[in-house]
Amino acid sequence: MRVLVIGAGPAGTRCAERAAAAGMSVTLCGAEPALPYDRVALGKVLSGQADPPALISHDAARLCHAGITYRPATRITALDVASRTATTARGETLPFDRAVIATGSDALRLPLPGADLPGVHVYRSIGDVLALRRSVTTGTRVAVIGGGLLGLEAAACLSQRGARVTVVHAVGWPMERQLDPAAGALLAKQLGAARRLSFAMPAKSEAIEGETHVRALRLADGRRLPCDLVVMAVGVRPSIALARAAGLDVARGIVVDDAMRSSAPEILAIGECAEHRGVVCGLVAPALAMAETAAATLRGEAATYAPRPDTAALKVSGIDVWSAGEIEPADAEAITLSDTSAGRYRRLWLRGGRLIGAVLYGDTADAPFYLSLMADGRDVGAIRAMLPFGLAFQDAA
Ligand SMILES: Cc1cc2nc3c(=O)[nH]c(=O)nc-3n(C[C@H](O)[C@H](O)[C@H](O)COP(=O)(O)OP(=O)(O)OC[C@H]3O[C@@H](n4cnc5c(N)ncnc54)[C@H](O)[C@@H]3O)c2cc1C
Known part of the structure; x- marks a missing residue:
């Protein structure tokens, strides 16, 4: 089966690897000229801690070994669902049996006067x-x-x-x-x-x-x-122009079902360009989970994408801040632990006896504990008094 993956970000690259490992003939087209790289680590290049080659996640040897035909600087400009062909910006026609759209997002630019100035x-x-x-x-x-x-x-x-x-x-x-x-x-x-x-x-x-x-x-x-x-740095917009022009259902993102199929079943969509149950993801973990689901769908397995609560951590060394789930919802109870002179602060939100959101500042070691409580939807009534103190105190209780 010929699989065309459009977009060589983390989602597209992961799906391409999995499909190639299952014996499919995979072409991965990326609009950027670089080899696939770790977008999450771009700050290291900006700060000067690393140079671009250090961010390459898949070099030519790895792609070749995986059996992926990688085409950098290849923007797909049109997708014809009926004839199962894609057109590149250079005018080439690429045939496929299945296509996976993984075009990610574009950074928003505020339409301010002067926004087009150099600088x-x-x-x-x-x-x-x-x-x-x-x-x-x-x-x-x-x-x-x-x-x-x-x-x-x-x-x-x-x-x-x-x-x-x-x-x-x-x-x-x-x-x-x-x-x-x-x-x-x-x-x-x-x-x-x-x-x-x-x-x-x-x-x-x-x-x-x-x-x-x-x-x-x-x-x-x-x-x-x-x-x-x-x-x-005012947000991103899912890149859906290609899908929209191809006649696929789009809302904020490309609308997909639990198996990552778009409204045309031979076209899948994953990562930040996809919209699953009304939600567009903005993090790498769900993008990769969607890629795994799409790969399973391509293999003919019954796969279902199960989203987990979003988490956020600031990647600035020396500053420990983490949050997950719903923040300050109007209809939830809040528990706060505040020791601001020591730079420590926690606020947890509960609804119906279940943890639904958390902010940790200064000490984020308990992040996995709170995340698992949220993901499992566990009733925390019995441990409520000790809950803000984290995992160690649950064991002691
Ligand atoms: C600086 C920075 C730091 C981040 N830090 C974190 C973090 O700490 N934790 C976290 O979870 N997330 C982080 N993110 C977000 C994370 O990078 C994204 O969630 C992730 O990259 C989404 O992956 P994706 O494959 O869906 O899309 P993308 O990474 O956007 O990849 C899409 C690719 O498709 C290409 N493309 C678009 N249109 C076409 C086309 N028509 N033809 C061919 N190719 C096309 C694009 O050029 C792009 O290379 C960060 C993002 C940035 C920018």
Whole structure:
């Protein structure tokens, strides 16, 4: 069976490996010129801790040994479901029996005046990171728009390279989707002290000023942040244009069933471009789990993708923060353990006697314990009093 995998990110590459291992004839097309690489580790290149070759996850020998025909710099521009062919940007026609769309997401760019000036960057691909790295030297003033996981990671890495970084965030505390206000305040304080980051929060960006290059970021409250670079880290949008043009059902992502089949059963979709039961994933673990399910479907097995609660951890060394599940839901009870002078804080949310969300700050060793309670949906009524103290105290109780 000829399988065409479109997109050589973690999801596409994993599915290609599994399909090839099952004896299928696999072609993996990636729009980026590089060999498949570890996108999650891009911060190491941005901070200067690593160079791009260190991030390569699948070199030519590994792909060849796996039996995968890899085509870098090959963007698929059209998919014809009826004739089972794909067209590349160079006009070639690639026939397939099954296709797997794994086109991931594109970084969003705010449509601000000045957004097309040289010096305005996003943080998604190795190409983005190399462009940023070339532009930053000691003392470069950078405004990072977006205080979510990626914005903070970019800000910390740029600061490590000697840049003077201000994070501009629309909400009053960073990572508001993963942290409650108290944990967010601790994080902002620690990032300020340990990483020399400044914050403008809550603040809305209004325009990027400059004629030939970025000079300043103007905020809606009238403030003007002089800067040499702007990094937009304001979220991603699933890459679904190819699927939409092919007539597949799309909502936010490409709509798939539990077996990762799109509305055309011979076309599967996985990773950040797929939408399963109304949810589009934004993390690598679910993207890889979808790839495993799709590979099983290709092998003709009855496979079902079972999502687990999302978790989030900031990859800034020396800062331990973790969260999972629902954060600050209105209809849940909360238990808080706060020792902020020691930099430790925990907040857990329970509904119907079950743990449904958790934030850990300062000590994240118990993250797997809380995650398993959430994933199993266990009744925690009997251990409730000791719950915020973590696993060690459950054993002692
Ligand atoms: C800097 C950074 C740090 C991150 N850190 C974490 C982390 O710590 N933990 C975590 O869980 N997640 C993290 N993520 C998110 C994680 O990288 C993604 O969830 C994961 O990469 C999704 O995999 P994917 O294969 O679905 O999509 P992608 O990785 O986006 O790969 C899709 C690939 O398809 C290619 N493509 C698109 N259209 C076409 C086309 N028409 N033809 C051919 N190829 C195409 C794209 O160029 C891209 O290479 C991070 C992301 C970034 C950017």
